[in-house]
Amino acid sequence: MFNVEHIRQDFPILHRQVNGKPLVYLDNAATSQTPQHVIDAIVDYYSNYNANIHRGVHSLSQEATDAYEQARLKIQKHFNAKFSHEIIFTSGTTHGINLVANGFSSFLKKGDEIIVSALEHHSNIVPWQMLCERSGATLKVIPMNLEGELIMSEYDKLLSANTKLVFVNHISNALGTINPIKYIIDEAHKVGAAVLIDGAQSCPHIKPDVQALDVDFYVTSAHKMCGPTGEGMLYGKEEWLNKLPPYQGGGEMIDQVTFEKTTYAGLPHKFEAGTPNICGGIAFGAAIDYMNGIGFDAIANYEHELLEYATAKLSEIEGLKIYGTSKQKTSVISFNLEGIHPYDVGTILDKLGIAVRTGHHCAQPIMDFYKIPGTVRASFAFYNTKEEVDTLVAGVKKAKMMLS
Structure with a gap:
């Protein structure tokens, strides 16, 4: 059985706070977080x-x-x-x-x-x-x-x-x-x-x-x-x-x-x-x-569920545009709010404890194709939750209200 709350206990960093808020880490496409099992292997090598x-x-x-x-x-x-x-x-x-x-x-x-x-x-x-x-x-x-x-x-x-x-x-x-x-x-x-x-x-x-x-x-x-x-x-x-x-x-x-x-x-x-x-x-x-x-089939199924949930919730926000709508895609959502620079959105989200990536993501030709300076990218891993997606959606709504 895939139990995300049980899995989250394996990742010490997921229990910290950022700017006084519980960390919501949605920058997994840049780097994933490290479970205690891997940390222990590193410590064991240098210790023994x-x-x-x-x-x-x-x-x-x-x-x-x-x-x-x-x-x-x-x-x-x-x-x-x-x-x-x-x-x-x-x-x-x-x-x-x-x-x-x-x-x-x-x-x-x-x-x-x-x-x-x-x-x-x-x-x-x-x-x-x-x-x-x-x-x-x-x-x-x-x-x-x-x-x-x-x-x-x-x-x-x-x-x-x-x-x-x-x-x-x-x-x-x-x-x-x-x-x-x-x-x-x-x-x-x-x-x-x-x-x-x-x-x-x-x-x-x-x-x-x-x-x-x-x-x-x-x-x-x-x-x-x-x-x-x-x-x-x-x-x-x-x-x-x-x-x-x-x-x-x-x-x-x-x-x-x-x-x-x-x-x-x-x-x-x-x-x-x-x-x-x-x-x-x-x-x-x-x-x-x-x-x-954990199992890659279980990971893929859960992350697809997260992707569909997040896509539906973010799509409800007026003025939000998602880039990359292929039928075959993984748990990454790149988006912009109309008239608002992605960096400004990312900065406000950070103040709320939400880690996303902003910019061209080392893929500038893609941004040139869409004629945009960059996007806000939320990328999900198997240790993220739907509650974290809800926090992201609330944060984007707040950024929109503050920056419009």
């Missing part, structure tokens, strides 16, 4: 077996190494990767995208084409623009419609024998739109293109199966799914990871080093130069254990 990994023969090093590699196995199982060495630890989604973009610099040339979508976060736009500048390749964009959906008929027209890479997010961070990534992947493969999916916003809500998707690369961040910041994951098919050159040079990623020549380690260490965020990797594994303990 803090040591560098892979290179030590002493007991602490071996314990830390075992815990770190066990976390990799947990992530492999969660995403259904074929091999554990297809899981590369990164500092987050942005790191994973840049690692792949850097590697493809060796393969692209003038005349090649890269496709991204109009719904992308800046992290899935800027690295590809930089790659095009280095390689001479051309960047093309899948357009969107007013509902915040990608226009698949236009995607079909963009694909050609010149298409080498396709990069889209699984779920839009700004609008909550769930993109048809299986179709995007399958069609790209028909023309021989590789596909990277930005899963930063999807992994808190659903459980991607990378083998069933047949995706070439999939990236995400731990802090979106109850884990720590500064930790993430790049999944890559073994054949692609073997083709890509190392992203960084240093310790751990080497086989043999001489002043004449260096040879590189095998996967996954080839892409994990230097001392990693050991505690972060272990805590990422703990976060996956925690969320799987």
Whole structure:
């Protein structure tokens, strides 16, 4: 049985006050909160077996190494990767995208084409623009419609024998739109293109199966799914990871080093130069254990219920416009009040203890499409409640009254 009040007891921060009001945390698309289970894993590491990994023969090093590699196995199982060495630890989604973009610099040339979508976060736009500048390749964009959906008929027209890479997010961070990534992947493969999916916003809500998707690369961040910041994951098919050159040079990623020549380690260490965020990797594994303990089907069902409830309640407010009305979306609502800047709304909500995000959400092209400066974004997680939605609605009404 899904018991949200019981779940909320796992999150210490949800019981604090902000500006004298009980915290209503609705900024989960920026970062989720951390349950005690994950906090305990972090404390346990630093209290009991803090040591560098892979290179030590002493007991602490071996314990830390075992815990770190066990976390990799947990992530492999969660995403259904074929091999554990297809899981590369990164500092987050942005790191994973840049690692792949850097590697493809060796393969692209003038005349090649890269496709991204109009719904992308800046992290899935800027690295590809930089790659095009280095390689001479051309960047093309899948357009969107007013509902915040990608226009698949236009995607079909963009694909050609010149298409080498396709990069889209699984779920839009700004609008909550769930993109048809299986179709995007399958069609790209028909023309021989590789596909990277930005899963930063999807992994808190659903459980991607990378083998069933047949995706070439999939990236995400731990802090979106109850884990720590500064930790993430790049999944890559073994054949692609073997083709890509190392992203960084240093310790751990080497086989043999001489002043004449260096040879590189095998996967996954080839892409994990230097001392990693050991505690972060272990805590990422703990976060996956925690969320799987609740169950992703239960999470998705409850969050959909919250989304429908919040959409209905907010839609009753005169002058409020919701951006992103796709039939396939997750628990994100971006909205504006007519004639009122989103920053001003967010500031008043903060005074009421309500945490939302305002601005362009690192998705400025989306805001340009709608010809707006930004939105107020309320993003819900499985530990939010309908009572918190009611508090948000009351807060928006108060902001409207004060600012109109």
